[in-house]
Amino acid sequence: MxxxxxxxxxxxxxxxxxxxxxxxxxxxxxxxxxxxxxxxxxxxxxxxxxxxxFVEAREIEPDKAATAEKFGWSWQHFNHHRPDYAQQFLGWLAPVRTEFFAGKVILEGGCGKGRHTQLAAGWGARDVVSFDLSDAVETAFTATRELPNAHIIQADIYHLPLRRVFDYAFSVGVLHHLPDPRGGFVALAAKVKPGGHISAWVYGAENNQWITRLVDPLRKNITSRIGPRLLLHLSKLPTALVYAISKTIYGPLNRSPRGRRCARHLFYNDYLNSISVFDWREHHSIVFDHLIAPTAFYIPREEFEEWWRDIGASDVVIGWHNQNSWRGFGKIG
Ligand SMILES: C[S@@+](CC[C@H](N)C(=O)[O-])C[C@H]1O[C@@H](n2cnc3c(N)ncnc32)[C@H](O)[C@@H]1O
Structure with a gap:
């Protein structure tokens, strides 16, 4: 520290x-x-x-503890970093660009293995304070310890040990895993000073009905209850399927102008094309992440818009990401 x-x-x-x-x-x-x-x-x-x-295991409610346990394991296993995380991160934060980080005091909600802490610190933030409830903080700390402007703490988003001094807060892929996603968003926004900004990216309800109908019951009743070691092996099967189609169909088709016209009509094209640049390990990490989470909500746009009204944000920009998730950016106060 x-x-x-x-x-x-x-x-x-x-x-x-x-x-x-x-x-x-x-x-x-x-x-x-x-x-x-x-x-x-x-x-x-x-x-x-x-x-x-700032958390003690015995003080954490059972649903949050289960989420922390699973993600703690996941990020300590999938602790790799990739150069294309930068592009992916900017996709989740648009319209924010790298220049926006310079000189700012930044808060990251739910940092996992610290991949975005590293990027934000490298893009010239004055300081980046990142928290996570889980033991993923061990991986995040190792990944960022050489960076003089990166700080990792273990804390619960609902009980943050922080002052209201941040110029910008962001949270990527975290809020939909909370028991009360809106409450988590409000708690994060409460640490941004008036005139500062906040970004959030969440799973969308729209275009994800196939997940909520088919994958979710499996996740809730089976895969999130399996031990992570066993799930790591079992998840290789769905990973192989996703990897094969993204690498042999979606990626190649989207790289040619004629193919792109045809790919537009394919199921889940934007998302499967976006992950086609990744290797096997990243595909495995993505599939495992979906299957291991004990809690996952899919947020309708209308509800996401209400969150921004709840925090009194102005100049709010909400948009699709890969046609299956929502990203938002706004000013506090
Ligand atoms: C899908 S991961 C995303 C991690 C990171 N943002 C990324 O994109 O690499 C969700 C993270 O939220 C964290 N998390 C879940 N509940 C939390 C809570 N109540 N407070 C803080 N972090 C939490 C998990 O431990 C996990 O690391």
Whole structure:
């Protein structure tokens, strides 16, 4: 934990100032093991393996704990990084571009393995503070520890240990996995200062009826209940199918002008074309991610629009991404 993270922290219970209480291990100016303390209510929070921990396993509700357990495993296994994550990330954030990050204090909600923390920090953010409920923070910390402007904390989106000081917050692929997606969005937005901005990307209800009717019952009743190790092997079968069609049909067709005219009419073309650039491991990670999640909501556009009204956002831009999900961007206050 880098010392400059302290300026962004606040007690999740009383919003008091957070200060170091004890340091038992330090490395290159970072607290690796120790404790933080709230100056107002004296509640202590451990720093373990360089990461401040604002959640205790016994305090997490069972549905959130199940989600954290599954994603924690997933991101510690699929801990690879790819150069084309940058393009994918910008697709989820449009109209935001790389220049937008420069000089800003940024908050990432649900950072997983830290791939977007790395990118945001590399694009010139003043500081990026990223949190996740799960043990994925271990992977995110390793991925970002050399970056002086990247900070990882373990925290629940509904009880954030943060001050309202952020210029920009984003959350990619997280809110639809929460028990109350709208509540998570509102909690994240509450940390953005007036005049700042927020982006969110969520699964759409529209065009995903085949998932909600066919895949969802399987996910809810079977695959999210299977141990991750077994699911890792079982998920190779659907991955092989997705990989084969994206690589041999959707990708090649979409790369030629004549093929593209024909591909437009294919089932789920935009999405399957977008993932056709990825290798086997990334396809496997995507399929596994869908099957392992205990909670997943598919959000109708109308409901997504209401979220932005709830936070009083202005200049809101909401749009399709790959014709199967919604991305939004707006200004706070
Ligand atoms: C599908 S992953 C997306 C990770 C990352 N945004 C990315 O795109 O690589 C969803 C993440 O949300 C995290 N998450 C789920 N519930 C959470 C909560 N209540 N608070 C914070 N993070 C949460 C999970 O642990 C998981 O890492």
């Amino acid at each position: 880098k010392e400059r993270l302290l300026q962004y922290l606040a007690c999740p219970l009383c919003e008091g100032e957070i200060k170091p209480f004890s340091v038992t291990k330090e490395q290159a100016g970072e607290i690796i093991e120790g404790e933080l303390e709230c100056a107002s209510c004296s509640r202590r929070f451990p720093v373990v393996r360089g990461i401040p921990r």
